[in-house]
Amino acid sequence: MRIAVIPGDGIGREVIGAARDALDAVSATHGFKLSYTEFDWGCERYTREGAMMPADGLDVLRDFDSILLGAVGWPGVPDHVSLWGLLIPIRRTSRQYVNLRPIRTFTGVETPVREAEFDFVVVRENVEGEYSEAGGRLNRGFPDELAIQEAIFTRAGVTRIVGHAFALAALRRGYLTSATKSNGIVQTLPFWDEIVAERAEHHPGVRWDAEHIDAPAAKFVLQPGRFDVVVGSNLFGDILSDLAAAVAGSIGIAPSANLDPTREFPSMFEPVHGSAPDIAGTGVANPVGAVWSAALMLEHLGRPDAAAAVLAAIETTLAQPSTRTPDLGGTASIREVTEALVRSAS
CATH class of the missing domain: 3.40.718.10 (Isopropylmalate Dehydrogenase)
Structure with a gap:
């Protein structure tokens, strides 16, 4: 190899x-x-x-x-x-x-949170979403300077990452959490939620929830043991996985x-x-x-x-x-x- x-x-x-x-x-x-x-x-x-x-x-x-x-x-x-x-x-x-980031506790590694043991995986969409090259800058250096960054969510891209996460959850403990923010981001993330619901029908053995990003950000600290597989967009998956690594004791082990x-x-x-x-x-x-x-x-x-x-x-x-x-x-x-x-x- x-x-x-x-x-x-x-x-x-x-x-x-x-x-x-x-x-x-x-x-x-x-x-x-x-x-x-x-x-x-x-x-x-x-x-x-x-x-x-x-x-x-x-x-x-x-x-x-x-x-x-x-x-x-x-x-x-x-x-x-x-x-x-x-x-x-x-x-x-x-x-x-697919950006796969497993998170777990180890004997001897002190975690800063109350729960002593947890084991879950963050599945992050890795090639589109908020980290796109679509956008630009206008009027550089002037008071009315403008920066635009477009988030790109495609049906193919969301379907494949969500499908991968559901399949992984089926092999683990059968529970998936979708990190979203469709109450505030009114185009891309309702679209994400719709596809999550569609893919869930193909995995009837997996229990799932959709939670606004605020909730898992708090629960990673307060109740990390409740999670099994967490799937999120490029930005949300990036942030949540780094938070999870710190909760597990050190980003150095992630x-x-x-x-x-x-x-x-x-x-x-x-x-x-x-x-x-x-x-x-x-x-x-x-x-x-x-x-x-x-x-x-x-x-x-x-x-x-x-x-x-x-x-x-x-x-x-x-x-x-x-x-x-x-x-x-x-x-x-x-x-x-x-x-x-x-x-x-x-």
């Missing part, structure tokens, strides 16, 4: 190194081989050459089975430049319309998968955290989000046994105070955590 590796910026390079170590350990134990090709795409390349990746970068990625990404972003490069120069083009050209369920294009796996320039190079970055993302990649590649072994290694490592990084109240370095993960996964 051929893996394109894009470490990116900041701690991305450090956590991707940890993920590769864990992948090497578990692949050796389970008798398969991964082949890596690393690309130096990111903000450093942008400052050097004026582009986050080469002009043929998207074509190059199509030949791989999966993509493993670290993090993108660095001071001096505007966030919209780094994001739209690498991550979003990969997602859209590779038709990775993984994500950018999936093309048709498998026509390679899918991409990345930790949710950013490039964290403030701690880059200090050795304290948490590698768990990247390693868990690698486990999601293994599952997508048809190695659920190896994925389960990596997740078990994460559970074992987080349970020990001596192998938790400072963001989780520990004192371990990324190297010490990685070594513990490798020992447990081997």
